[in-house]
């Protein structure tokens with residue numbers, strides 16, 4: 001093992017990282033997305049899917065009018 005060139009794994013990772021949404025190069029600020037937009041879209045998709053899960057009612061967070069005996 002001859003570690004002659006210690007390269008920062010973080011920088012390399014960010015450089016090689018690609019947006020999980022559109023594939024564009026990501027930025028450290030919006031990892032793992034290329035922009036806040038992609039992050040927002042992905043997050044929205046997650047929330048939507050979570051609420052679309054059949055047979056699994058959403059947890060009563062606010063309980064506005066979803067009261068069941």
Ligand SMILES: [Zn+2]
Pocket residue numbers: 019020021022023024033034035038
């Ligand atoms: Zn993107």
